[in-house]
Amino acid sequence: MPSGNVIRGARLGFTPGRPTERSVPAPRRAVAYWCRNDHQVEILIAAEAEAPPVWDCPRCGQPAGPDAQNPPGRARAERYKSHLAYVKERRTPEQGEAILAEALAALRRRRGRA
Numbered sequence: 001m002p003s004g005n006v007i008r009g010a011r012l013g014f015t016p017g018r019p020t021e022r023s024v025p026a027p028r029r030a031v032a033y034w035c036r037n038d039h040q041v042e043i044l045i046a047a048e049a050e051a052p053p054v055w056d057c058p059r060c061g062q063p064a065g066p067d068a069q070n071p072p073g074r075a076r077a078e079r080y081k082s083h084l085a086y087v088k089e090r091r092t093p094e095q096g097e098a099i100l101a102e103a104l105a106a107l108r109r110r111r112g113r114a
Helices: 083-090 093-111
Strands: 028-034 040-046
Touching: none
Parallel strands: none
Antiparallel strands: 028 040
16 A cells, blocks of 8 residues: 555656746846857846846857857866865965974874874
8 A cells, every 4th residue: 555645646856837827927038149159049037137248158168248249259278177286276385394294293193103
């Protein structure tokens, strides 16, 4: 016999096919953007919201702007940084030496070689 906690006819993530008669969608407006590859992207945003100055083109991934004659330049991909590179950005060599000395002293104390 099934338990009483089952919701029949629905699944996780289910949304109704059409809005109910009691709900009214918020007023929206279309905003067009163009990328360097002449792709046009049209998005719908709330009527009272400010349009973002740049939008990513879904076709090529380049930034797109609202001016078709003067689209934004190509996005520069940031090269991969290792964990060590991020640590070196945050710490000076002197701070690194102090942290290393502290860690080595703690390790020696645990091993009984103080």
